[in-house]
Amino acid sequence: MDEKSPPDEIEREVQVLYEMCGAGLLRYAAAMSRDCELARDAVQEVLLRYFVERRLGRRIGNPRAWAYRVLRNHVLDRLAAAAARCEVGAEEAESATGRNDADAGLWRSEAVREITATLSPRELECLRLRAEGLSYTEIASVMDIRIGTVGALLTRSHDKIRRTTADETARQGVLEALLYWSQGSEDYSS
Amino acid sequence: MLIRYTDGELPAGSLERIGAHLERCSRCRLEQHRLKSRLAAAAGTVGMDPCSEPGKTLLDRVITATRGWDAARSAAPASESVKRQAAGKLSPLLGPRATRRILETVPENGDGLLPAVEPVLALFLGRRAAEEISGGIAKEVIVRIW
Numbered sequence: 218m219d220e221k222s223p224p225d226e227i228e229r230e231v232q233v234l235y236e237m238c239g240a241g242l243l244r245y246a247a248a249m250s251r252d253c254e255l256a257r258d259a260v261q262e263v264l265l266r267y268f269v270e271r272r273l274g275r276r277i278g279n280p281r282a283w284a285y286r287v288l289r290n291h292v293l294d295r296l297a298a299a300a301a302r303c304e305v306g307a308e309e310a311e312s313a314t315g316r317n318d319a320d321a322g323l324w325r326s327e328a329v330r331e332i333t334a335t336l337s338p339r340e341l342e343c344l345r346l347r348a349e350g351l352s353y354t355e356i357a358s359v360m361d362i363r364i365g366t367v368g369a370l371l372t373r374s375h376d377k378i379r380r381t382t383a384d385e386t387a388r389q390g391v392l393e394a395l396l397y398w399s400q401g402s403e404d405y406s407s
Numbered sequence: 408m409l410i411r412y413t414d415g416e417l418p419a420g421s422l423e424r425i426g427a428h429l430e431r432c433s434r435c436r437l438e439q440h441r442l443k444s445r446l447a448a449a450a451g452t453v454g455m456d457p458c459s460e461p462g463k464t465l466l467d468r469v470i471t472a473t474r475g476w477d478a479a480r481s482a483a484p485a486s487e488s489v490k491r492q493a494a495g496k497l498s499p500l501l502g503p504r505a506t507r508r509i510l511e512t513v514p515e516n517g518d519g520l521l522p523a524v525e526p527v528l529a530l531f532l533g534r535r536a537a538e539e540i541s542g543g544i545a546k547e548v549i550v551r552i553w
Binding site: 227228231232235239243257260261264265266268269270272273274275276287347352353361368371372375 | 410411414416442465466468469470472473474476477480489517518519520521522523525535541542545546548549
């Protein structure tokens with residue numbers, strides 16, 4: 218098939234999936250990996266996987282939940298591989314993935330760190346997926362946990378955030394985040 | 408409970424009961440308002456996008472990749488066909504005879520491969536593990552064929 222030929226049915230599905238959640242997948246991968254290049258590669262890989270698995274006959278009932286689940290596993294594999302290659306701890310592995318200076322501005326924010334540091338990795342991940350608009354059922358499928366556990370993780374996250382935001386610095390961080398979202402800025406660090 | 412209500416994740420009966428209570432109770436309404444603000448702020452904080460939007464370039468790359476994969480699949484010699492690759496992965500798990508039998512109806516290009524393989528694997532390993540293995544086969548096929 219040449220590159221200018223019209224898209225077939227599965228190619229159209231890929232386009233729809235991309236339009237539906239491409240930006241969300243990229244945000245999620247970037248939040249997990251803190252590496253834009255890795256995130257873009259991961260999203261591309263997931264969409265190609267979707268295409269290939271559909272070509273090989275897989276029926277995918279909920280493409281969004283499927284895409285987030287495959288993306289999550291892919292990014293975790295890549296991070297584990299990077300950590301193993303470098304034989305360093307998690308902190309150093311993050312820098313080994315090569316995030317750029319512009320990104321670093323975001324992650325340097327004390328307030329953001331303070332809020333996220335209070336949450337366990339699972340709580341943080343659950344909150345991220347919820348922030349991307351996934352339902353409890355979809356989050357359960359992505360994280361391979363029960364729906365009740367999703368509710369419990371979100372409730373615990375909320376309790377912790379409420380306690381953290383009693384602190385002035387963290388509260389300021391939340392306000393910054395709110396301001397960022399209400400302005401729809403593309404670059405938080407600017 | 409209020410979080411699940413705010414997320415719309417309660418059964419219809421509970422949603423109605425809590426909704427009715429909120430209409431009457433200003434204290435709970437205030438708590439819900441605070442909750443929404445905190446959740447929105449927290450979601451913004453943990454979900455912030457450090458990358459620019461994916462844009463059309465990423466989609467173009469994906470479409471080019473899908474077409475490249477299709478072309479490579481059509482051009483692959485029989486010895487490297489999708490079916491042969493899948494057989495290579497399945498044989499150690501199921502044995503050569505069972506593998507041949509399962510893949511009997513699958514063409515060399517692999518159309519219909521996953522629905523043929525997955526139910527058999529699921530009988531021995533469970534649905535999730537079967538999905539993982541067949542997903543692994545698909546992943547391998549991407550790498551080796553393209």
